[in-house]
Amino acid sequence: MTQVSEQDAAEADIDRTPQAGRPRNRLDRFRRRRLLAHVSILSKLILMMVLCTVLASAVIGGIAFKAGRASIREAVFSRLTEVRGSQTRALTNQISDLRNSLITYTQGVSTQTALEEFTAGFDQLSTVQITPAQSQTITDYYNNTFIKEVEQYSGTKLDAAALLPTTNPERYLQANYTALRKDDDNAITINDARDGSMWSAANARFQDFFRQIVTRFDFEDALLLDGRGNVVYSAYKDVDLGTNILDGPYSGSKLRQAYLKAMSANQIDYVGFTDFEFYQPAEMQPTAWMVAPLLKNGRAEGVLALQFPITKINRLMTFDKQWQQAGMGETGETVLGGPDDLMRSDSRLFLEDPQQYKSAVVEAGTPPDVADMAIRQGGTTLIQKMTSAATLNAQKGETGTVITKDYLGQETLQAYAPLVIKDSELHWSIVAKVTTAEAFARETAFTKTVVLVTTGIVFVVCLLAISLAQIFVRPIRRLEAGAQRISAGDYNVAIPVDSRDEIGDLTVAFNEMGRSLTVKEDLINQQRKENDELLRSLMPDALAERFKQGEEIIAVEHQNVTVIFADLIGLDRLQAELATDASLALVNELIRQIDAAAENFGMETVHTVRNGYLASCGLIVPRLDNVRRTVDFAMECQRIVERFNAETGNDLQLRAGIDTGMVSSGLLGRPSVVYDMWGAVVNLAHQIKDGSPQPGIYVTSHVYEVLQETMQFDSAGSVSVDGEANPIWRLAERH
Known part of the structure; x- marks a missing residue:
């Protein structure tokens, strides 16, 4: 090769006249081939991408700047307003249907009779003896199950002594029901602990009735509270069974105020609905309450409380995670906010990719510990703040549209309105939003233009890609085939080195790796076998x-x-x-x-x-x-x-x-x-x-x-x- 180069160079130096064009062209072609062989694969990729990008940017950029945004904005806002109204109606109708169902149940004889029998059974347990074994069962359940689950979700340490049941009825019921639960499905299927008590007899009679209420309407639990505030019944037999909502360990819950309002309402059709809170007996999951008084002779004898899980709200607000089928595209979502500026439904991005959500909200200004808490809780309800202009205006009772940044730091189009539920303490706001990038990109006029231009660009890109890919794809495919053989356990792979670029260097390193892997695998297998034998001789x-x-x-x-x-x-x-x-x-x-x-x-x-x-x-x-x-x-x-x-x-x-x-x-x-x-x-x-x-x-x-x-x-x-x-x-x- 050296002699050829010197000869070609000599000929080029001796004869530089037009008649000497053939030797010069041959030398130029040879030099170009050598230059191309030494160009790195990175340079080749950059060259291809630059050519494609310049062409695509020139065409699409010129058309995009000519497209009018006023009509596009109006169309998107109309769609968001329609979605916002639809979601508002669906949510209010859902709560209205549940309210009517609750009124029907509280006016039925079964619920009234159940309250009387459970209250009588509860009072009978005040003198029952609690064995040391039962006490130990309760303590073990709190220490080994309940406390661990709550701490896992909340991230805070709890004092078990402050939560352990103290009264005889509370300890008896939790020993015979709560501490023996294996899971929620198991808990709601328990009809009778077969302890011979009046309370268990009532449970055997009415458990199926309340089980139907809970399962048919997807409630988290159903509670009966007597006139003294005692939780005399729970469908799921959680740790709030037997407690007193007025002065017990969970008296700080919103259920306390809802109970007091229901007891003083004296309205046959009264139903109270609380805002969501982190409810400790529900393992710190966001929980709201629907409560209605149980009247006898015009006087409230107790309350039926249905534990309303956040999943019912999320299923509606997230379109059951079918955003695209609902017409919300890639980034659209509807979100509920509360007067404390915290979400009352889950973020779409969180449900799709929690880690990407964390990166986005932290970059937008949310403290990292808040994002971590959302991941630990499994949702953004009562955790993620949303303080855009839309939510602030909605909390003031205003309705409208705005372009502003959302909680993810993205520029978005938002349609907002207040959401007030009758006979409740709820003062929520509802926001339907989509990013400006997606909103302006998917309109019909722009889409038609993009399709035409993109078709031409794709055709040109394909031609360029086919031409350039032939140069560097072949050795990559050989490396891929060699890698597959190594992954299958065949380390005797030798790939020919055809170039001096990064792929050539990679091929040399690849061949060396195959040889070294064979030796190392034998040593590792031998060491692993010896370690396994030693471990199994020391432990199970x-x-x-x-x-x-x-x-x-x-x-x-x-x-x-x-x-x-x-x-x-x-x-x-x-x-x-x-x-x-x-x-x-x-x-x-x-x-x-x-x-x-x-x-x-x-x-x-x-x-x-x-x-x-x-x-x-x-x-x-x-x-x-x-x-x-x-x-x-x-x-x-x-x-x-x-x-x-x-x-x-x-x-x-x-x-x-x-x-x-x-x-x-x-x-x-x-x-x-x-x-x-x-x-x-x-x-x-x-x-x-x-x-x-x-x-x-x-x-x-x-x-x-x-x-x-x-x-x-x-x-x-x-x-x-x-x-x-x-x-x-x-x-x-x-x-």
Whole structure:
């Protein structure tokens, strides 16, 4: 190549006359080819895009500036005004229909009778006894379920002691219904706790009636409040069941004022509607209330309150997320605002892309913590401010249109109006809006022009793209095919290098990457296999998998587990009498036999420390007969020790403590981790084992109650745990 270049250059220098044109043209073509081969792919892309953009901008820009915007603005505003009016009518009609339905229900005999029976049942519970187990069930539900859910949505810490039920009826109902809920669907299907109370009898009679009201109209809950403010009934049995709305933990809710107004209304057709608020029993979800008095002989005896979720408003205001089908285009939406300048419906952009919403509102001036709260709550209601000229004018009672920036910082066309609901404290504003970019771009005259111009531009762009793509697409496709082979596990890929540009450099690097990946994959697979084997030898497979995923704190609660804590009496003496190797061999053989027995009985060994042996049943694999299996395992351990004594001439004895109940397990320590199990059950089993001077199998009252009919136990006194005496029993000796 060097010789050719020098020869061509020499010929060009010797003869520069017109007759020497052929050698010069050949040299120029050669130089152009070399220059093109050294041009980067970025330069090629820029060249293509510049040509297309200049042509498109010149044509479209000239036409756009000639298009009149006055008629376009008028057409868009007319459409927004029509949508605003339609949404206003739909919302008021929806609330009117719900109001009429509520009036019908409150005037029915069923609701009146239900209030009387639930109130009577509620009063009867004032003297009922609450067992310690029921109290613990309530506490566990608040600490492990309700408090966590509320804190997750609100982002603030709650004081469980301030929320726990205090009165007997409240504690009884929440122990038998609220704390036993598994989810909302489960809660509303509960007809009878079968506790024999008058309240449960009333619930069995009327639950289906109120369930139909809640499910048919998509309410969050239905409450009955007596004349003293007690929530004597809840369809979903939430934590407000049994509380008093006047002085209870949720007396700060808007329901309190709505209740007082309804009780003093003395109107047969009165229905109150509150504004939305963050209601704590609803896990801090935005909630409004529809309330109506229950009259008897012209006097209010109580109130029926229907919990109105924000989802009903959002389904209407967001066109059930079918904005384009409703004619709102790519950016159009309708939004409700309140007198506090906060939204009463969700943002369209939030529902479509929460992260993009966050970026937009933060850039527009919304504090980041407000955007984060919206994402945590799952909506913008009562969170996102909207303080444009449209909402401010609507709050003043004005109706009109305006071009202004919205809460996203976008220039928008907005049609606004006040929205007032009869017999309510609502003073909302409704805004229908669309960005100016979309509004002016989708009008008919402009669209026809754009279609014609775009068709021509697309044709030209296609020709340019086809011509230029042939130059650089071919090596990219080869790289793509090579990447697909690597992703499929074939690292023996070698792509020829045809150019010296970035694609050529990338091809060289790609080939080198394929070679290095083969070596690294083998090393990684070997290391991963060794790590997996080590982890599974230290902890259960499920915890090992979570540990591999990077969880630093792993703890699991298990509700029904039986724990055995055993030690071998005389093992210290045996180890002292024998040489280290001999004693270790005997101990290992003994532990091997015990481990084999544990596997046969479905026991899960936690760890072995000196003379102690900690195991469980039902921890990893739930078993209904875990108590029986554990006691059988302990008896088998006794037989193993007896055989060991007979074979070796030693005198070892087994002493074991067994308890059943809820335990926790997980990984302890940093950076070294140890799989362990803890909890009151483990502690009690250990105390029984240590507190029993004689060999044998000792169990707690929980185990004794399960097996007393099939096994014989002798009372063995009690052990003290945290100052409390716990009776224990000793398994009778076999004869």
